[in-house]
Amino acid sequence: MSSAISRSTSRVLPRVRRRRPRLKPQRLLLYALALLATLLTAGPLLWMISGSFKTEGQALAVPPEWIPSPFRWQNYLDVFRTAPFGHYMLNSVFVAGVVTLAALLLHSMAGYSLARLSYPGRNVIFIGILTTLMVPFTAMLIPLFILVSNFGWVDSYKALIIPAIPHAFGIFLLRQFYLSFPRELEEAAMVDGASLLRIYWSVVLPLSRPILAALAIFFFLANWNNFLWPLVVTQSESKWVIQLGIQHFTGEHGSAYNLIMAASTVAAMPTLALFFVLQRRLIEGIKLTGLKG
Numbered sequence: 001m002s003s004a005i006s007r008s009t010s011r012v013l014p015r016v017r018r019r020r021p022r023l024k025p026q027r028l029l030l031y032a033l034a035l036l037a038t039l040l041t042a043g044p045l046l047w048m049i050s051g052s053f054k055t056e057g058q059a060l061a062v063p064p065e066w067i068p069s070p071f072r073w074q075n076y077l078d079v080f081r082t083a084p085f086g087h088y089m090l091n092s093v094f095v096a097g098v099v100t101l102a103a104l105l106l107h108s109m110a111g112y113s114l115a116r117l118s119y120p121g122r123n124v125i126f127i128g129i130l131t132t133l134m135v136p137f138t139a140m141l142i143p144l145f146i147l148v149s150n151f152g153w154v155d156s157y158k159a160l161i162i163p164a165i166p167h168a169f170g171i172f173l174l175r176q177f178y179l180s181f182p183r184e185l186e187e188a189a190m191v192d193g194a195s196l197l198r199i200y201w202s203v204v205l206p207l208s209r210p211i212l213a214a215l216a217i218f219f220f221l222a223n224w225n226n227f228l229w230p231l232v233v234t235q236s237e238s239k240w241v242i243q244l245g246i247q248h249f250t251g252e253h254g255s256a257y258n259l260i261m262a263a264s265t266v267a268a269m270p271t272l273a274l275f276f277v278l279q280r281r282l283i284e285g286i287k288l289t290g291l292k293g
Contacts, residue, residue, distance in 0.1 A: 045268070051261035052076070059257040075262040079249075085263065087238070088245030092267075095157065095241060096223035099164045103219050104212050106165060111174025112204055115181070126175070129168045137228070145232055155235040164223055170215050177211045178204070217278050221271050242267045 047066075051059050052075055054068040079085050114126050144163055145154075153159040181204065189199045227243040234240060246267065249259040 048261050048264055048268070051258060052265045054258050054261075056256055056258050059261065072258070075258050076266065079259055079263045079266060082259065083245060083248040084237075085242075085245055085248075085266070088240050088242045089266075091240060092224055092242040095160045095164075096220050098161050099223045100216050100219040102161070102165050103167065103170055104215060107167070107170035107215070108174050108205065108208060108212065109200070110171045112178050112200060114171070114175045115178035116186070129171055132168045133172075141228070141232065148233060154233060155239055157239070159233040160230060160239070160241070164226070164229070167219075170219065173215060174208070174211060177208065181207070213278060217274060220274065224267075224271055 050066055050068060053071045053073065054065075054075075055072055058065060058068055110129075114122060148154060148159045148163065151158075153162070185203055185207075186199050189203050194202070225243060226241070230239075230241050230244055234244070246260060246263045249256045249263060
């Protein structure tokens with residue numbers, strides 16, 4: 001009986017054919033552009049990783065070889081044997097970590113002040129902070145070095161850390177976030193008798209974790225990859241960061257390009273791992289800033 005009913009319904013009801021979605025020419029063009037951008041972005045990174053497993057002759061071979069034969073794993077051991085590369089990495093971790101923590105704390109205070117507190121000249125101060133984004137770092141390099149030299153900080157961790165803490169980008173991003181922050185939470189805390197500092201520390205700061213995580217990635221990567229300022233302000237090799245340590249493999253009579261690529265791969269791995277682990281927080285933090293203000 002059931003088979004007869006199914007046959008009759010199959011005759012009455014038209015067959016629904018599943019059509020495969022067709023790719024439009026515009027979408028194909030977007031895919032092609034995305035693939036080209038991926039190759040242009042990932043190509044140098046893949047070439048660096050490939051060169052880190054080559055001999056010095058293979059690294060300079062013409063035409064170039066993408067796949068080394070054989071793989072020379074010894075290059076990574078030579079990087080740490082030839083130079084105190086582990087010490088350079090510790091210096092970079094220390095400098096980038098301290099700058100990131102200090103910048104998050106101070107920038108969040110400044111951003112909250114510019115977004116919530118009312119005092120004379122608040123907008124003028126904010127515009128003045130934004131104008132510093134238009135000044136290239138190379139224009140501030142000599143005055144900043146003279147200032148650091150007058151303080152007696154040359155060739156010290158203070159010179160590497162303190163000038164890198166203030167940055168208009170973090171203050172701007174946090175101000176945009178706090179402009180969209182619900183005032184009801186702060187008003188409820190005021191009713192309970194909380195002071196302004198207590199509201200900031202116990203209410204505002206815990207709810208700022210997504211944007212702070214996004215900024216932490218920006219600050220850490222920027223200071224990890226910083227080369228020009230440490231080159232200018234450090235003199236002894238004990239204060240070198242990892243980007244300066246890579247130049248240890250360049251000499252007057254030639255450069256070991258296979259070791260340079262191996263050292264560069266070692267320097268890039270922590271930043272790549274940090275980005276892939278926290279990329280969701282990075283996107284969420286940028287979305288939360290909004291365009292208000």
